[in-house]
Amino acid sequence: MNNNDYIIRRENENDYREVENLAREAFWNLSKPGCFEHYFIHIMRDHKDFIPELDYVAVADGKIVGSVMYCKAKLVDEQGNEKDIITMGPLCVLPEYQRKGYGKALLEYTFRIAEEMGYDTVINFGNPDNYVARGYKSCKKYNVCLGDGEGFYPAALLVKELKEGAFDGRKWFYHPSDVDHPCDDENAVDEFDKLFPPKEKGWQPSQEEFYIHSHSAITW
Numbered sequence: 001m002n003n004n005d006y007i008i009r010r011e012n013e014n015d016y017r018e019v020e021n022l023a024r025e026a027f028w029n030l031s032k033p034g035c036f037e038h039y040f041i042h043i044m045r046d047h048k049d050f051i052p053e054l055d056y057v058a059v060a061d062g063k064i065v066g067s068v069m070y071c072k073a074k075l076v077d078e079q080g081n082e083k084d085i086i087t088m089g090p091l092c093v094l095p096e097y098q099r100k101g102y103g104k105a106l107l108e109y110t111f112r113i114a115e116e117m118g119y120d121t122v123i124n125f126g127n128p129d130n131y132v133a134r135g136y137k138s139c140k141k142y143n144v145c146l147g148d149g150e151g152f153y154p155a156a157l158l159v160k161e162l163k164e165g166a167f168d169g170r171k172w173f174y175h176p177s178d179v180d181h182p183c184d185d186e187n188a189v190d191e192f193d194k195l196f197p198p199k200e201k202g203w204q205p206s207q208e209e210f211y212i213h214s215h216s217a218i219t220w
């Protein structure tokens, strides 16, 4: 991949269906048979937490090959103080364009804009393989947990400091946006999926990998 071979630009309304189809191609059968991410993107754009200023696509060979989106979220400390942060995702690249640097380029480009907007932290769930090279660390390293009471530290909860020193050691509880809640409605996802070309749902090993990552926690 050469810098002159692609551009990164804001998503616009004419891109919507192409980006949803890209997400469908990238996520299909990855974490479960079929996927919900195209529906997620579709509903996200109208949610109050969606950040249009961070909605970007990568274009190469005359088509959209990558997409990234962000939403607002919060951290709350044990005294009830709140910190505004952003959560990244979905991030996706067309299968035939993966592992060529488009995901990296989209993240680095939008991290700079997010920092200019005044955010100092990005948090998302994900496979650490995709993110540690971008400077993400385990949530445990920054004392950011999930849940109530003591909380816990999911292995897939990853934290990226946009500004060094964003964390001072105190314990934070992650409060994600509720933007993805409609994705639990499998009928709504299936109905939306009918707008796209037929595609076969099936099993692949990445689904077991996803199960392991999403059910693991860091305990020491």
Ligand SMILES: CC(C)(COP(=O)(O)OP(=O)(O)OC[C@H]1O[C@@H](n2cnc3c(N)ncnc32)[C@H](O)[C@@H]1OP(=O)(O)O)[C@@H](O)C(=O)NCCC(=O)NCCS
Residues within 6 Å of the ligand: 026, 027, 030, 091, 092, 093, 094, 097, 098, 099, 100, 101, 102, 103, 104, 105, 125, 126, 127, 129, 130, 131, 132, 133, 134
């Ligand atoms: C994950 C995804 C967005 C990454 O985008 P990409 O353009 O393929 O990735 P890049 O070529 O920019 O590489 C990004 C980083 O991934 C890691 N990576 C690349 N190839 C890898 C491989 N085969 N195995 C493990 N890690 C790998 C590297 O750390 C790389 O960073 P580096 O170049 O600094 O070493 C893309 O592969 C994708 O859409 N996958 C399907 C959907 C998905 O999983 N989305 C993320 C949800 S957690």
